[in-house]
Amino acid sequence: MHIVVCVKMVPDTTQVSIDPVTNTLIRDGVPFITNPYDTNAVEEAIRFKDKYGAFVTAVSMGPPNAESVLRKAVSIGTDRAILLSDRAFGGADTLATSTVLGLAIKKLNEEQPVDIVLCGKQTIDGDTAQVGPGIARRMNITQLTLVDEVVSVNTEKKTIRIRRKLENYHEIIEVKLPVMMTVEREINTPRYPTVPGRLHADDVRVEIWSNAQLKLDPATIGLPGSPTQVRRIFAPEREKGEIMMGEGPDRTKAVEACFAKLLDRDIVHV
Amino acid sequence: MERLIFLIVCLGAFAFFFKNIFRLVATICLGRAENRFDNLWSRCAGMFAYGFGQLRVIQKKFGYNHYLLFWGFMTLVLVNFEFLLKGIFPAFSLAFMGPLYYILMFAADIMSLVVLGCVVLAIARRLFFRPYFIDQTADAFLILCLVGSLMIAFFGMSACEYRLDELAAGTYMLVTRGVALFLRGSDTESLHASMRVFWWIHAIVLLFFMNYLPYSKHLHVLTAIPNCFFRSKHMVATVPRLQFKKGEEFGISKVVQFRWKDLLDFMSCTECGRCQEVCPASNTQKTLNPKKMVHQGKVNLFTNSKSVFANRPADMLAPAPKDAAMNVPLINGSDKSVSKKAIWDCTTCGACMQVCPVFIEHAPKIVQMRQHLVMEKAEFPEELIALFENSEQRSNPWGIAPSDRAKWAADLNVPLVTQGVQAEYLFYVGCAGAFDSRARQVTTALTKILNAAGVSWGILGNEEKCCGDSMRRLGNEYVFDKMAQANIEQLKKYGIKKIITYCPHCYTTLKNDYKQFGADFEVIHHSELISSLIAAGKINPSSDSAGRVVIHDSCYLGRYNNLYDQPRDVIKACSGGRAPAEMERCREKSFCCGAGGGRMWMEELDGKRIYLERTQEALRAAPDTIAVACPYCLTMYEDGVKDEKAADRVKVKDIAEIVASSIS
Structure with a gap:
């Protein structure tokens, strides 16, 4: 079983304020953290590893310092860490982001077939919840959003049964692998990294993939590939x-x- | 023939004894290295005071019974030495000592009676008025009976000898002469026969006693004095600093990972139960019982060392191999292991270490076991995960945005040393003082005092970080290590030399723990500072607003740093010279509020709440104000006073608040 988990480095939003003049986030001195929903995705991936011996690859797209969130994923048991980092990827919206992530996971799929792609339900900085489904679309696999429980996995038939948390009810679905799942925070409590885990993570080599490897059309990625434009960010009065x-x-x-x-x-x- | 038999018995007994002693030394050597051979003179002084002088033993009344037993033994050691040698070489005698010999025999005779009396008392105490913290063990009765019979045999033997006129110092042995009165009229032959019987009883009991020691809690007869010699020279026995290298194991999960002195500690426990008597956890029906923990350590050590020696007979004194076979786990698993629950119950208040007559260091052992659970296993009460992540990510226990740290100072015009302000003192506010709304009132009170006294001071503002106290006590040494290094680097960057703290936890961490990381700041608790400002006439508290004040000694201030008088002096100055009222348990014997050792951040599910136990004690002193000098104690008492429905009549105040309201 091969599991790919996507993680994003985000600013600790409780510490972010908005510049009233420029309407942009003041990120000076604000620490970066792993997107909280993604910590649950990583935990769920490691549980697949504990239970079924899955191989877990963590992927992130971001600036070079985003490797810190990948190391955190490694510290609790992720086997491989890949950072998609290139100036050409910068300024991407959810569409351009899922293009890059989708292709990278496709490449991983060629090396070793991917059974489950795990994402957090959404990120706390963008709150769109679009990247997960975008990846599923580009990989052309089933998408299961808002998952709050993995009920069972049948490794022989290669099926998975999960529970989705919807507004007023739960939905239990069984589908064939491969799938892309986005997870709710209730799905688990992320484990705390052990010190041997952290020391191992400090030494692990985080692979950096740039567009030289992915060879995507520059017009489909980064700022040029992003139809979304931010006009103004403000706190509603x-x-x-x-x-x-x-x-x-x-x-x-x-x-x-x-x-x-x-x-x-x-x-x-x- | 009789002599030959005795020679064989004696040699056998001593061979067996020394084999056991060698095994004990080898067992202690299984522990990790640590230098406890520094300050030899003061170590010797301590050994005489606490080992031979029994200073801690006699802090409880019944300790005098032990004092007499101990000195009875010391006197009898020489006499028994003569006894054994005489058994082999009948011509041997200590009589060459001259008059000293007569004094020795006079004393030995009296002391034997005293010891017999003490033994009877001890047996009666265990049978009829046994304190709850002493267990009724067969072991204790056996030893007491052995000692008693040794004394009776001694008198029987020497009385016969006296009658037979074979006792060189007979004239001076008053008790023996008294016993001999009963033997008047007996003929020489029967006297001689009874003398031999008593002699053999004495010999056999003596040799048996000697060899029984290593198998019982009376092993302390051999280990207690060395343990006093090797005691920690620091008031706070902190855990050692760790090196975080890959491949190492962090914290302690096997008994041989302790330092050798810890293993000697296990062997030195007399099971007197004094630690249990003062432990806040034991007193409120929790799992932790420090006496039991040490006993479990001892049994675990002896059980596991057997298999270590079995696999490695060649060089008994070499350190234990890293992968030493440990059949019985140290943490959880059997009655020879310490339970996880007990490990998390400890408030690290240090009351156990304060009363232990033989200087066993309980708290560092517990913290090191926590280190294993946190750093190797990530197994800890679930409520701690938020604390750990908040402390690491936002450098405060609550996870409040670091940019809010200096909010309390927004309207106070407080100088920032980070902006190049030259100040004599840095006021290290601490997380509670900066974020907790109640503790913030103390911070502003202290601000008022500093300004009134014209002290040159400043703060780090939003750049201040958590000192890491809770992380260290809870065993998260890895994160603490990083926090300590970052803090020291920052403090050095701004050229800080003198630091004022309000929280005793910041105080001891900056002052004592950071020394292991190369820090050497002059750290001053606000109680020290305020009392010296008052003494110097820089502030003059006048009014008497607090009414009848009862004082609480916070563990990290008192037991950890010996600051007992300063807070009292401060209150005295604010109460028109009246000393504060004291609780039943005060100063060195102060009872923890329940929040130390990281317990502040944990649920307290078992037994009575510690803060309630303590608040009730404070309320018994009928105070108008309960004075504290610690933000944790403040929180705990505030809760306690509310729970006891006393909030209307009793105020909980920090000493700084009492002072601030009594200066204009």
Whole structure:
């Protein structure tokens, strides 16, 4: 079994603020972390490894310092780490990103057939949840989004049964491998890296693949290959709503006042 | 013929004894290397004070019983030496010592009676008024009976000798003469016969006793004094620094991975139970019992060392091979192992180490076992994962954005040393002081004091990082190591020499732990600083707003760093010269609030909550204010006071807050 897990380096968004003048993210001094959803994807990949002896390859697209998130994946058990890094890939939107990732995984598939591609449900910086499905489309394999449980795997018949978390219900689906899955955070709790794991990860060689290897048409990747353009980033102004506070004996008053307003506007009924 | 038999018995007994001693030394040598041969003079002084002087033993009243037993033994060692040699060479006698010999025999005679009395008392204590922290073991009774019979045989033997006029120092042996009164009228022959019987009983019991020692908790007779000699010279017995090289194993999962002194510790335990009596975990029905932990270490060591020696008979004193066969795991698995639960129960408060009469170092052992669980196995209570990741990624336990660290100082115009401000002191605020809303009030109170006293000070602002205390106590040494190095580099970059801390955990970490990483800052706790500012007249607390104050000694301030008087002096100055009220357990005997050793970040599921136990004790002192000098203690008492529904009448305050509100 060969599993490819995609990870992205993202800014720790709780620490990001938006420059009110330029409308861009202020990333100065903000630490980068592994996209939290991707940590669950990596954990799930390692569980396949623990259970079925799968070989796990982690892939990331990003600047050279993104190798840190790959090393983190290696520290908990990923076997191989590949960083897709080229100036030509820069400025990519989700379409151009999935083009590059999709081709890279296709190349990996030629070396050793890929059974499962794992992605986080979405990233915390872009929040689009489009790259996973984009990869599935380019590889022409089944996509299973919003997976919160792997129910079972039949290694002989090469099928997988999973549960999807939808708005008001769960959906259990069984499909033939290969598949692309995007995972919810509830699917698992990522393990903490051991020190021998970290020391191993420090020494591991992260392969860098540039467009020299992938040979993609420059017009389909990076900024030129990205139809999306960011016009403005801003935090929406709050027009309505207020915070009603009260401590000690005032608590009751605050709650009463709140309910009075809700009743007033017909939002709740007695 | 009788002499020949005795010679054979004696030689056999000593051969067996020394074989066992050699085996014990070899077992200790299985441990890892550590230099405990430094400061020889002060080590000797400590050995005399605590080993021979029994200073810690007599801190409890019943310890005097042991004191007398011990000195009885010391006196009798020489006499028994004479006894054994005389058995082989009847002409031998210590009488050549002259008058000293008569003094010795006089003392030995009296001491034998004293020892007999002590033995009776000890047996009675175990039978009729046994403290809960002492286990009723057959081992203890056997030893007491052996010692008792040794004394009885001694008197029987010497009384007969006295009657037969064969006792050189008989005149001076008052008790013996008293016993001899009962033998008046007996004929020479029967006296001689009974003398031989008593003599043989004495000889056999003595030799048996000597050989039984290594198999029982009375091994401490041989190991306790060396253990006092090799005790830790630091107030805080921290874990050693590790080298993170590939292929090494981190932390301790096999008993032979301990340092040799730890193994000697295991052998020195007398099972007196004093550690159990003071342990906050044991006192609140948790799994951890420090006495049991040490005992399990000992049994584990002896069980596993057998197989190590079996596989390696050639050179007994060579260090254990890395892959030494360890049939019984050290952590979890059997009654000869320490349970994981116990390992996580420890608050590292150090109360056990403070009372141990033979200086066993419990806490570092526990922390090193935690290191194995965290760094090798990634097995720890699940609530810790957030702490570990927050500390590593955002350098504070809560995971709050580092850019919010200096928010408390936003309107206070606090000088930043990172912006080139020259200040005499760096105020290292600490995570609690910077992020915790309650602790922030203490930070601003301290700010007020520093300014009022005209101290030249500054902060690192958002560049300050967590000191890593919890990480180290919880066994996440790898991350702590990185944090320590980064902090020291940063502090050196800004040319920091003197550091003020408010949190005792930052204090001891910067002051003591960082020494292993090459730091040498002058670290001052705010209690030290404030008390010296008051003494120098730089601030003059006037009003008396706190009412009746009861004081709590935080473990890392008191036991770890010997700061007991400074916080008291501060409160005194704010209470018109009145000393604060004390709790039943105070100063060296202070009871932990329950948050140390990383327990602040863990659930407390078993038994009574430690903070409740302590808060109830504080409330018994009927205070208006509970004074603390630590953000963890502050949190714990605030919770405790609320739980006890006493928040309306009792305030919990840091000493800095008490001072700040009493200066204009």
